[in-house]
Amino acid sequence: MRLTVNGQKLELACQTAFQVRKQLGHPSDIVIVNGFQIEEDCPVTDSDHLTIIPKGSMPERKALEHMIMARHTPNIHKKLKKGKVAIAGLGGLGSNIAVMLARTGVGHLLLVDFDLVEPSNLNRQSYYISHLGLPKTVALKKQLEEINPFINLKTQQVRVKEDNVKELFSGYDIICEAFDRPEAKALLVNAALEQLPGIKIIAASGMAGYDSANLIKTVKPMKNLYICGDLENEAIAGRGLMAPRVQICAGHQANMVLRLLLEIEEV
Amino acid sequence: MKVNGSIIALVDKQSLLDFLEGNKYDIMKIAVERNGEIVPREAYRNVMLKDEDTLEIVSFVGGG
Numbered sequence: 001m002r003l004t005v006n007g008q009k010l011e012l013a014c015q016t017a018f019q020v021r022k023q024l025g026h027p028s029d030i031v032i033v034n035g036f037q038i039e040e041d042c043p044v045t046d047s048d049h050l051t052i053i054p055k056g057s058m059p060e061r062k063a064l065e066h067m068i069m070a071r072h073t074p075n076i077h078k079k080l081k082k083g084k085v086a087i088a089g090l091g092g093l094g095s096n097i098a099v100m101l102a103r104t105g106v107g108h109l110l111l112v113d114f115d116l117v118e119p120s121n122l123n124r125q126s127y128y129i130s131h132l133g134l135p136k137t138v139a140l141k142k143q144l145e146e147i148n149p150f151i152n153l154k155t156q157q158v159r160v161k162e163d164n165v166k167e168l169f170s171g172y173d174i175i176c177e178a179f180d181r182p183e184a185k186a187l188l189v190n191a192a193l194e195q196l197p198g199i200k201i202i203a204a205s206g207m208a209g210y211d212s213a214n215l216i217k218t219v220k221p222m223k224n225l226y227i228c229g230d231l232e233n234e235a236i237a238g239r240g241l242m243a244p245r246v247q248i249c250a251g252h253q254a255n256m257v258l259r260l261l262l263e264i265e266e267v
Numbered sequence: 268m269k270v271n272g273s274i275i276a277l278v279d280k281q282s283l284l285d286f287l288e289g290n291k292y293d294i295m296k297i298a299v300e301r302n303g304e305i306v307p308r309e310a311y312r313n314v315m316l317k318d319e320d321t322l323e324i325v326s327f328v329g330g331g
Contacts, residue, residue, distance in 0.1 A: 093331045178331055182296040185327040189298045193305040208330040221271075221325050222300045234328030241330050 004049045004074075007066030016041045017050060025052040032070040049074045065150040069105050076262065081107035081151075083261040086172040088112045088160055088188055090136040092241055093204050094178030095126035096250035101257060102144040108152045109144070110172060111137050114159040124243040160184070165191035169199065174260055176253050177203035182234070193224060202226045202256045207249035208235040210242055218252045218267040226267065228252035269321040277318055284311040287324070297326050 001012055005024060014020045017031050018041040031038050032051040044050065051070035053059070059067055069077045083106045087094045090113035098111060113136040117127045131139035137155035144153055156168060160179075165188065169175050175192055179185050185203055192201050206229035207216060215230040229249050235241050256267065268277045283306060287294060299306045300323040306314060316322075 089331060091331050180329060180331040182293075182327040182329045185331075186296050186298055189325075189327075190305065190308060193298065193300075194307050203327070204331055205325075205327045206330070221323050222298070222305070223303060225298070225300075225325070227325060229328075232328065233330070235330035246331070 001044065002046050003044060004047070006051055006063045014044065016043050020044065020050055021052050026054060029054050035071055035073040037071070068148060068150070072105065077105050079263075080105050080258065080261055083174075083257070084108040084110075084172045085174045085176065085257055085261075086110040086112065086169050087176045087178055088169075089178035089180065089184075090115075090125075090140050091121065091178065091180055092124040092243075092246035093207075093250045093253065094176065095136070095140055096247050097176050097178060097254045097257070098140055098144060099126050099147065100251065100254040102148045102151055104254075104258060105148060106151065106257065106261065108154075108172075110154045110156065110169070111140055112156045112158065112160060112168060113137055114157055124241055124246045160188055162187060162191045166195045169196060172199065174200045174202060174257055176257065177201055178250075178253070180235070189225060193222070198224070200224050200226070200260055202228065202253045202260075204228050204249050204253060206230040206233045207245045208233045208241050209239040210245065213245060213248050216245060216248050216252060218256050220265075220267050226256050228256065268316060268318055271322070271324055277316055281316055282312055283314040283316060283322075286316055287311060292324065292326065296328075297324055299324050 003010055003012055017033050017038055021029055021031050030053040034049050051067055053067050085101060085106055087098050090111055101109060115136055117131045117134050117136055117139050121127055127139050135157050137157045141153055141155055177185055177188050189201055189203055192199055205227050211233055218226055218228045220226050268275055302321055
């Protein structure tokens with residue numbers, strides 16, 4: 001039988017997943033078959049993907065990437081690994097989007113933000129006390145390298161303006177607009193739609209407060225523009241930005257990225 | 268004219284800028300697509316609206 005085990009194509013006589021584990025690993029190892037972690041033995045067939053993960057030890061680098069991606073459906077990872085996604089703004093939305101896309105194995109990420117991590121970021125953004133004072137680009141890159149060292153990361157510590165949009169984002173499939181101020185959101189969306197034909201933009205609008213999580217949605221008002229959020233609840237005095245709704249909105253954006261990279265354009 | 272999916276009557280001859288300002292849109296917080304094409308901000312003043320136009324106007328609110 002021809003199986004892919006921990007990323008390597010092997011010819012094995014085994015008929016079931018646990019027989020493969022018996023031959024190559026230990027009884028306590030986790031077994032994942034085609035993206036699904038099994039508890040009971042199951043038959044395997046030609047071209048199945050198996051991952052056998054020993055607990056409590058550091059795998060070799062070669063096997064590590066396959067193990068990190070083991071819970072993905074085979075062939076999905078290949079497409080995501082080719083994806084080129086820019087994240088503009090590394091605050092509550094952008095930092096969380098980046099973490100999700102890194103976990104999912106999107107192969108090329110550009111992280112753009114001019115600012116430094118400060119204490120009021122910690123209520124919703126993916127940073128720690130140890131990051132205070134660092135550029136967000138640096139602090140986020142450190143985290144992503146700890147989550148998935150097999151992706152290509154680029155950073156730009158600059159403020160996005162009308163005249164650098166083309167230079168910054170040319171060559172990317174998708175831009176995630178993850179700014180805070182509405183003027184900055186509109187500036188990027190306008191400039192990207194005008195200057196970068198064909199690029200997809202996934203923006204965010206309306207995620208402050210603790211209104212129902214179910215109001216946050218993804219819409220596609222224009223050919224190349226998606227917007228995530230409740231479209232109404234702006235951050236104002238008395239209605240702050242809180243981790244759950246901001247992360248739900250970031251989740252919508254990250255999921256739309258995956259859908260587009262898998263060639264699904266509907267929201 | 269169709270605006271964000273609704274049919275509205277176009278009164279008088281007006282530019283896109285007149286329409287946006289008349290309907291209290293904040294020019295610095297929006298993006299406008301006219302008949303499937305993004306309209307650059309500096310062109311709002313010169314685009315004259317027609318009955319057969321379809322506009323999609325998105326307004327951004329703060330937070331992120």
